[in-house]
Amino acid sequence: MSGKILYSYTGIFDTPDQIIHAAEKAVEEGYTKYDVNTPYPVHGMDEAMKLKPSKLGYVALIFGLSGTLSALLTIWWMSAINYPIVIGGKPLFSFPAYVPIMFEVTVLSAAIMTVVAMLFFFFKLPNNSHPLHGTVYMKKVSADKYGISIQADDPKFSESSVRKFLESVHAAEIIPIYWDEEEINHQNKIFEPKFIVFLAAVALITSGVTYFSFNKLMYMVPFNWMMDQPKLSAQQSSPIFTDGFGMRQPVAGTVARGYMPYQFKGQSDIAGAKLINPIPVSKESLALGKTKFDIYCSPCHGYNADGASRLRGQFPNPPSLHSDKVRTWTDGRIFAVITEGQNIMPSYSSQLSVDERWAVINYIRALQRALNAKESDVQ
Amino acid sequence: MSSSSVEYHKKELPSKVRTIGTALFAAGLIIVALGYVTDPVRSAYNNIVGLTFLISVGVGSLFLLALEYVAGAVWSTPFRRVTEFLAANIYLIPLIAIPLLLNVNTVFHWTHPDPADKTMINKAPYLNVTFFIVRVVAFWLLWLGFYYFISKNSVKQDASRDQSLSKLNIKLSTIFIPIFAITISFAAIDWLMSLSPKWFSTIFGVYYFSGTVLAALAAGTIFIVLLNEKGYFVKGLSSDHYYSLGALLFAFTNFWAYIAFSQYLLIWYANLPEETIWFIARWQGSWKFISVGLVFVHFVIPYFGLLSQPSKMNPKRLLTMSAWILFAHYYDLYWMTMPNFGKDGVVLGWMELGFPLLIAGLIMLVFNFKAKSQNLVPIGDPKLKRGIDFRL
Known part of the structure; x- marks a missing residue:
């Protein structure tokens, strides 16, 4: 020893x-x-x-x-x-x-x-x-x-x-x-070959079992029974109702809470005469209007509403919002255009809520004033 | 090794057990009697708290007894008699139940349903006075029957040392446990849940069961620790026995909290009026404080009191926590029952003292009475020696 x-x-x-x-x-x-x-x-x-x-x-x-x-x-x-x-x-x-x-x-x-x-x-x-x-x-x-x-x-x-x-x-x-x-x-040694083989085997078995259960087992009887549920999915037909539709129309003559339907469809002039902007001009309203304008309007009308946008030349040129026509329009008339669209412009009623549309209009007015300021604004 | 090698000399319990028991019983009896004279309705509600508490300790102990036989538990054998003596309180259930049954119409509103109330009419086949009394009596006879035979065999074994009696008790216990599960659930529904007859909770039976076992364990632990520290049992019981008792108390404290929270969470989440009504009643006025207090009294304090390993082995701590848990169970039953009487706020006065005193006295007297005629240690049980030598 x-x-x-x-x-x-x-x-x-x-x-x-x-x-x-x-x-x-x-x-x-x-x-x-x-x-x-x-x-x-x-x-x-x-x-x-x-x-x-x-x-x-x-x-x-x-x-x-x-x-x-x-x-x-x-x-x-x-x-x-x-x-x-x-x-x-x-x-x-x-x-x-x-x-x-x-x-x-x-x-x-x-x-x-x-x-x-x-x-x-x-x-x-x-x-x-x-x-x-x-x-x-x-x-x-x-x-x-x-x-x-x-x-x-x-x-x-x-x-x-x-x-x-x-x-x-x-x-x-x-x-x-x-x-x-x-x-x-x-x-x-910590990483002995035996240990490495063991780790690899564990990884292989785990991933194999996982693959099998998620991709094969779930599609076998009885596990696949879960895929067929007697519930109604959106856009599906349903035998419960006589008309065969799964989705329902609102009850006739009712209006959803917090939602006001547009009353002047196809009547933009009447809308221009009758609709009044309910949102007073405020810092918050202008900020909201700028955000929404920059997202939805600026791609065509440009950030300054002058029609100078990155799409200019690819489409019939989008009009400037500083024209006399638009400047003399009432808020309601612009609201009608945003809601229903005009010429090539689509409706934005699904992107912009009613309040957001009015806020965008407030912001457009502010842009218009910036280019065509009155005497009083300078003072 | 034969169990005859265990040395046990029977010691009489000190006379103060009887003195204190009698004093508590007498004081409780006077308060209860005065209470029934001045305000029978309120006293009847208190009676329910007292009765369910006695059922908890008595029937819960019988369950623990059966559990020891079924599980073949060895460690609890040296002090199994304590559990047996506590289970003897089953005899006294009618004593507390009869004044209540006389007042059944004032406490249980389902006894006189409004004919226009469809829900109550539909529930009438189950909730009616006749069937109620049938159930109460049947359950009591079942409990009493099993208690009678199991304890008789156990006592007989002291003299005969016949091992087949253990086997017989195992069989009886095996039959008793499912019966216990059903009877205790329905007892909880009958005595406690039907106080607000339109309300229901599917977990309520388990909720009461968790409190039952906790109360029986706590009551047993108090006697075991007191008697063992004064040397009334055989020598050799160690901190491992205490640890096991403490661990069971701790486990069932957690079990109670788990069940109580499950009941609350589901009702709170679903927010259905017919279910939330029970908790809303316990949130009226000053009941709010009792409800929040329940979380601390029944869970937080015993939890931290018994969390560490040494605290389960320390006899003083174990004694304090057992007494506290026993109090917590009474508090829990009070919280379940009394908001049905005082709907605006906490009802607490001298009248509420009557039943706790009465029942504490009764339990002590029963224990003293049983300890006179029987050994405190089941000296004939073949598991006794191993039970004494039990180490974790």
């Missing part, structure tokens, strides 16, 4: 009672750098070795609570601040609806972080070699024996005294464990 360094003295026992006794005695003797190896967790060992309770519980607690908190803050920010949508008439901040998610995130983050902390912090995972690996001692204690290993760097260690101690607690076998310089600095 020359050139070898003594790592520890190990004792092997036949029964769990003996190993507990040995651990108790080791504590009494004052050994600090020792460990016990058993094939399964032996009850009462923590107490015998006077181990402090694991700190792992705190990891679970801290990460569990931070999971709760981050879930709460995330949902609150998403559904009440960043993208507020009223769902089911509930307030934007609906705590009861958050609870299941908070619970799930708590469990998830506590569980994952407990495992990660256990592997990398408590088990020091990338470190995958140990002097006891591959020894006869380890083979025995991982099958049917119970062992104690007292390390040579223990301050109380001396070969004779430890041997005497192990004999005094009736060890069935006493084995010294040696290692050498090379072994001390040895690290097993």
